Amino acid sequence: MSAAAIAVRGLVAGYNGAPVLRDVSFHAAPGQSVCVLGPNGGGKTTLFRVLLGEIEPAAGTIDLSARPAYVAQTERTRLDFPVTALDVAVMGTLIHGRWWLPPRRSDRQAARAALDRVGLADQAGVRFGELSGGQRQRTLLARALVQDSPVLLLDEPLSGVDPASAALIAGVFQELRAEGRTLLVASHDVESARSFDLVLCLHGRQVAFGSPAVTLDRATLEATYGHELIVLDGGRGAVTVQHHEHGHED
């Protein structure tokens, strides 16, 4: 019996029989945060889709302590869809069943509490597409908070958000870890990865997994990003070239 909130062993996954992700094995305990680094097409989104049960793994095993909550990239949502921030947060209550009935008062209260936690209590009635990028990301985080899952998957939650939203989201991450929740965060940001407990580097396969001190060295990052990596300041820092092309094999 493992105490891990999430444990993946020998995972192989892909689309239409063609693997895009191979040999992935990692684990995380309750309260730990894992940064998933990799270039576009490296397999981050594929890993998340497998963990969410959207696609079946071709090989390997996955142990999850519960169905994970998911925070998508805001550009993958439909901005012209007529829903408010509160409507989006209420969607998180679908995890409790009763999908055939209107939301209860307690569902709306939970959604309002989650919006308050991410600093959007006064934006509850605003249409999602009319919110700023940072506010949209916080709304999606609120929906995940409503799900109250011990495991959260977050797909580049800080990408393109304003500094105030980024600081607020980072604060919520700290609270969630203190509550014993496990966070799996896909990111391009090598520098922010240093603040996580663990780092998983992907490039079509698992390049490395371990603490930031072990994984964030120049050789590992070059193997992860290849020519997308730019090393700064004599090797003490690094950034990646980001291409915002998000296909299903991202």
Add this chain to the structure above:
Amino acid sequence: MEAVDFVLDPFRSGIDRRALLELALVGSLCGALGFWIVTERLAYGAESLSHGLLPGLVLAALAGAPLLLGAAGGALAAAVLIAFGSRDARMGPDAGTAVAVTGLVGLGALLALAPDSPQRLEELLFGDPLGITDGDLVAAAAFLLLGGAALAVLHRPLVALGFDPPGAAAAGISPTLVRLALLVLLAGAVAVTVQGLGTLLVLAVLVGPPVAVRGHARTPARAMLAGAAVAIAAAVIGIEVSFHAHSAAGASVALALCAAAALGAVLRPSPRAARRGARPRSLRRAPAAPGR
């Protein structure tokens, strides 16, 4: 009084009243259902299904069976054939669907134009709202009740799926099952509505209303209600035009639906304008947020 008489004259005839009632019943549900058909990008599938059920309609007409039965059987056969045709990865789903639908329409025309066939091809292709029977009205009313109940039960999953499919899946909703339920409703809508509007015009009542109201409604429920209202209004206008201009009733209603869609699209605010309007003035000139 002359103006009132002008408007009410068509509905003093039992035939036109019956046509209006039929179109109002099916339009109420199709206008609401259409919001989800457009949201889930199923308009091409709906068009394929409505065209592909022609052989079923013709066979029912030849056998003297109820057209609804033929439409239902035709829709089922078309759905299977389209699903089979669209699976050919070498051609792509669009090409496979096009071949399947063209073949079905050709088969339907072949059967309908045979020397021994009754002369009903025009009615099957373009509909005949003025030929609605009591049985058709009962079927339309039952469809409205059952379909409306299904849409009410599925509302929350449809909203979650329409907004963000992966997020809906993470919240425990099965996108596959919800889309399957939507396709069943679509097949029922086409089978019931095709008697009034024909296989070529039925799509107008499924796609016209949601396109007309898209971008104007603040919630999915309001968009559905507004779509139903647009469908009923288009039915009234179409029958008025048909009565006074002596034009084909089904085609007149279809054109009114398409005109509503065009008007709604022209008057739709751009997403950028909507966002600018919603944002506090102090933020309108703020520089773009840094990447991180």
